[in-house]
Amino acid sequence: MAVSVFTGPSIFLITLFYFIPVLLTLLIAFTDMDRTLQWRFIGLDNFLRLFGVSSRDPFVPRIIRNTVIYVAGTLPLTIFGGLFLSILSMRLRRGMGLFFRSIFFIPRAIPPVVWGFLWAWSFEGTRYGLFNGIRSMLGLPVIHWLIKYPMVIVILANGFLGISLSMLVFSSAIASIPTDLTRAAEIDGATRWQTTRYIIIPLLKWPILTMTAWHLMSFVNSYVYIMLITGGGPYYRTEVWSLYAYHTAFNRYRYGYGASLTTILIVVNIVLLLVVLRTFGLRRMIGRGKIEV
């Protein structure tokens, strides 16, 4: 009874702001709702179009490819970058390490819009952009970064955000490894690199898996920074699935088709979630300590 008093409000809010929108989306996916907001059910038409069965959507293969490249770029950057930097920072002296980690935490502490525009401004194609400004001071011609390397820039911007979280998680996990273990390895003849490779990284197994799962799901759904930096362009080159769904619904006002794109994303999310929960075991994931000692 007492429990429901406390959990009641949050359950209500979750229902209101989570389940109801999901349900609405699922319903709208079977309509051809547009800016007139008419509910007209058209059965599976949206999905047939999406999968290229009838009047196929020519952008879909490209969007899929973009999404895969985007996730395949950001995820390793986040995990390996975070791992590398946390190991590096834990080797620095305490004050230095803390300073170093704080710097990498900045992206998470500032508002997304600022972070997005920081990147957009840095890689701006005219000499008013940061890097082109430097280039023109050195007498070099400007480079149209966002036209030449849009995907790389988008991956870096999101990867750094990922790193700022994964590095924090990995650092605290490393800090909780007993010193005796790394000392034992050293006395056994291990170099620093060998201690890292054979002792520290294996002990970070759970934090690494958790961060991988978390960021996989986060990157599959992310679009905010891409929208802010490239807007999905130039000409669909950085348009990932969720951004495409957003554009379809809110720029072209094709709510029905946009909802069906979102539905696919929801299904992908559910599948990913199940895979993650299966491999980790739910209880282990939320109930276990950070490192295996």
Add this chain to the structure above:
Amino acid sequence: MMKVTLRNLCKYFQQIKAVDGLNLEIAAGEFLALLGPSGCGKTTTLLTIAGFYKPDQGEIYFDEQLVNDLPPRLRNIGMVFQSYALYPHMNVLDNIAFPLKLQKVPKSEWKARAIEIAKLLEIADLLDRKPGQLSGGQQQRVALARALVRNPKLLLLDEPLSNLDAKLRIFMRAELKRLQKELGITTIFVTHDQIEAMTMADRIVVLREGRLQQVGTPDELYDSPANVFVASFIGTPPMNLLDAEIEVGKGDYRVKTSHFSFSLPKEIVAKIKYIPSHGVVLGIRPEDLIIGEGNIRGLVYVVEPLGRDELVTLEAGDMRLKALVPSRLRIGLNDKIEFSFSVERVHLFDKETGKSLYKEA
């Protein structure tokens, strides 16, 4: 077999002098115990010898080689940590073989050597288990096996028996002593348990607040403690320590306590370096008290049976003394008794400095 020499070794943590001017020579093949109460700097000494801490002053020599700047991995040391520090993600075999794998020893060889040492320590049937699936005693053996597998020149053991239950501890005491003699590895063994040090070590180093109090064989420490601290630390039950004064008469040295007095025998007088003016501490071992005869009167305060012997606490004036006597004496609570002690076996210390008044043997 390797000799280890510590010269004026110092290690400070800010104001704390964890190791303060330690001079020590550890002979090749020797089994040395570092003994002292908690926080006296035993672990710090060991970690400094292993190379994890750089000495703030002083030198460490392995044989004739100065090793101050040699990293731990190149010192060829085997070490068992207080926590055992087994690698939790590796099974027992991989734990033991880890030092060999790092040396790129071929698989057939590291496997054979790891199994050989596992057999020696009777853990060969545990090779597939993870450390989390082992008892404390088994973990301790695995840690020892890992330390020994690459034939180190020096073995460092940090309270390896303190996590074991009483029975296993006594068993492992003997095993470890035997193993050390069999392998002949120079060994430094840290413990806060004086019985462990007495029973196992060739020589004992007593430390207090980072400073060396006395080095010697177990017998030397027991028979001629260099100061009050060593006297009270070595021996169970501990030595009785009483405030006293020495009065020098014509050819006669008389020790006076608040309750009794006695003349020092000639052989003791001959050992005394000086007579302090500010008083002395008289030390009498519990087993040197003789109950039932003598001219000191006392009251039995409590009797603690120990099986073969009994530990009797006596009240005499404002003093309490412990006596170790055979059980057959049948002493009862509150019995009025007379007692004496072997005067030729008493110890005398300077009350101010705590140092023994006796010349070194």
